[in-house]
Amino acid sequence: MRELDVARITEAVKDLSIRTNIYLPDDVKEALRSSLEKEESPLGKEILQVILDNHDIAESERMPICQDTGVAIIFLEVGQEVHLTGGSLEDAVNEGVRQGYKEGHLRKSMVADPVLKRKNTGDNTPAIIYTRIVPGDKVKIVFAPKGGGAENMSEVRMMTAADGIEGVKDFVVDRVSRSGGNPCPPIVVGIGLGGSFERCAMLAKEALMRTIGEPNPDPDFAEVEKELLRRINNLGIGPQGLGGRTTALAVHIKTVPCHIASMPVAVNIQCHVSRHGETII
Amino acid sequence: MKTVELRTPLDEKQISNLESGDKVFLSGEIYTARDAAHKKLVALIEEGKDFPFDLKGAVIYYVGPAPSKPGQVMNSAGPTTSYRMDSFTPLLLKHGLRGTIGKGPRSREVRDAMVKHGGIYFAAVGGAAAGIASTVKEAEVIAYDELGPEAIRRLVVERMPLFVVNDTMGNDLFEAGVAEYQREE
Numbered sequence: 001m002r003e004l005d006v007a008r009i010t011e012a013v014k015d016l017s018i019r020t021n022i023y024l025p026d027d028v029k030e031a032l033r034s035s036l037e038k039e040e041s042p043l044g045k046e047i048l049q050v051i052l053d054n055h056d057i058a059e060s061e062r063m064p065i066c067q068d069t070g071v072a073i074i075f076l077e078v079g080q081e082v083h084l085t086g087g088s089l090e091d092a093v094n095e096g097v098r099q100g101y102k103e104g105h106l107r108k109s110m111v112a113d114p115v116l117k118r119k120n121t122g123d124n125t126p127a128i129i130y131t132r133i134v135p136g137d138k139v140k141i142v143f144a145p146k147g148g149g150a151e152n153m154s155e156v157r158m159m160t161a162a163d164g165i166e167g168v169k170d171f172v173v174d175r176v177s178r179s180g181g182n183p184c185p186p187i188v189v190g191i192g193l194g195g196s197f198e199r200c201a202m203l204a205k206e207a208l209m210r211t212i213g214e215p216n217p218d219p220d221f222a223e224v225e226k227e228l229l230r231r232i233n234n235l236g237i238g239p240q241g242l243g244g245r246t247t248a249l250a251v252h253i254k255t256v257p258c259h260i261a262s263m264p265v266a267v268n269i270q271c272h273v274s275r276h277g278e279t280i281i
Numbered sequence: 282m283k284t285v286e287l288r289t290p291l292d293e294k295q296i297s298n299l300e301s302g303d304k305v306f307l308s309g310e311i312y313t314a315r316d317a318a319h320k321k322l323v324a325l326i327e328e329g330k331d332f333p334f335d336l337k338g339a340v341i342y343y344v345g346p347a348p349s350k351p352g353q354v355m356n357s358a359g360p361t362t363s364y365r366m367d368s369f370t371p372l373l374l375k376h377g378l379r380g381t382i383g384k385g386p387r388s389r390e391v392r393d394a395m396v397k398h399g400g401i402y403f404a405a406v407g408g409a410a411a412g413i414a415s416t417v418k419e420a421e422v423i424a425y426d427e428l429g430p431e432a433i434r435r436l437v438v439e440r441m442p443l444f445v446v447n448d449t450m451g452n453d454l455f456e457a458g459v460a461e462y463q464r465e466e
Contacts, residue, residue: 041458067358068410181386182364184408236461242404243462
C-alpha cells in the first residue's frame with residue numbers, strides 16, 4: 001500500500017481551483033480562435049475578439065476569466081493501492097476549495113439551503129465530489145468549475161427506443177435552440193446517452209471534459225456529433241446569442257448500456273469559458 | 282448602427298436616440314443587483330420604504346463580481362443572465378429605472394414595459410469579465426453587504442462597452458441577429 005496524506009490533496013485542489021479559473025485549456029482557446037476566422041457576423045466577430053482579449057487580460061492580471069468562478073465540481077480517481085492518511089478525503093477536498101477560493105479571490109457562489117434561506121456559505125463549499133476507486137497507486141483529481149448560467153440550460157429526458165437517434169438529435173437541437181443567448185455561447189454541448197436517470201446526467205458532464213477536436217471513439221457517434229454541430233450552428237444563435245454562425249464549439253457524446261425499456265438522454269451545456277484541469281498525485 | 286457615448290443618469294431624450302444594434306460606451310454611476318437584491322428591492326417598493334439609491338434615470342448592472350484583491354478597485358465583473366430578473370424588472374421600470382445591463386434575452390413583459398416606460402436593455406459580453414473590470418473606476422457596497430457577491434454596489438464606470446439589445450421602439454437584437462444568420466437544414 002502507498003500511504004498518502006490527504007493534505008497533499010488539499011494542496012492540489014487549492015492550486016487547481018486558482019489555475020483553472022485563470023488559464024483556459026489550449027483546445028478551448030484554439031477553438032475560439034478558429035471560430036473567429038469562420039464567423040460571418042461582424043458583431044459576432046467583435047464579440048469573439050473581446051472574449052479572446054479577455055483571456056490575455058485574465059492571464060496577465062491573474063484575474064478570473066469570468067466572475068462566476070462556479071460550483072467546484074471534482075472528479076476523483078483513487079487507486080485501490082492508496083491508503084489515505086491524515087483525515088477525511090472529502091474534508092480535505094473541501095479545505096482545498098476553501099483555501100483556493102479565498103487566496104485566489106474567486107467568487108463564492110454556493111448557498112446553503114437551495115430554496116428557503118439561500119444563505120451564502122461564504123467559502124464556495126461544499127464542492128460536488130465524485131469518487132471512483134480504480135486500479136493503481138495514484139490519485140487523479142479533475143477540477144471543473146461550472147458557472148450557473150450554462151448549467152441552468154441543461155436537461156435530462158427519459159426517452160424510449162421508439163424515439164431513436166432522430167429523437168435524440170431533435171431533443172438536443174431543441175434544447176440548444178431554447179437556450180438562445182442565456183448560456184453564454186459559443187457553447188460546448190455534453191450529451192449523455194444510456195445508463196439511468198442520474199447516470200446519463202453524469203455522462204453528459206464527463207463528456208464536457210473531452211479535448212475539443214478529439215473525435216468520438218465510436219465512428220457512428222462521431223458522425224452524430226458532426227451532424228449535431230452543423231445543425232446547432234445553423235440555428236444562427238451565434239456569439240452571446242446576438243446572431244452568427246458560431247453557436248457551439250463542439251458536441252461531445254458519451255454512452256453506456258441501459259435497460260431494455262429506457263433511453264435516458266442528458267444535455268449538459270457549457271459556456272465558452274470551458275474550464276477544467278487535472279493533477280495526478 | 283452607430284456608436285454612442287452615454288453618461289448616467291439617463292433621460293428620455295438620450296434613450297429615444299438609441300437603436301437596437303448600436304454600440305454604446307457608458308460612463309457614470311451605475312448600480313449592481315442580481316437575484317437576491319432584486320427580491321429585496323421589489324419588496325421595498327411594495328412596502329413603500331426608502332430605496333438604497335435614486336431609481337430615477339438609473340442603470341442596473343446584473344453582476345456579482347469576484348472579490349477584489351488588496352488595492353484593486355474591481356475584480357472580474359461580467360454580466361449574469363438577465364431572464365432571472367424578468368419578473369422584477371417591469372415594476373422597477375415603472376418607478377423610474379431607465380437601463381439594465383446583462384446577457385441573454387428578456388421576456389415579452391419586460392420588453393413591453395421598456396416601450397411603455399422608456400427603458401433600454403444593454404448586453405455586455407458574458408465571460409469577458411476581466412476586461413470589463415478595467416472600466417470600473419470606483420466601487421462601494423451600499424446595501425445588503427450580507428449577500429456577499431449579491432450585495433448592491435455603486436460603481437463608477439468609464440466607457441464600459443455595451444450593445445443596445447432592446448430599444449424604446451420594441452426592437453430586439455437577439456431576434457434580428459438570429460433571423461439573419463440561421464440556415465435551413
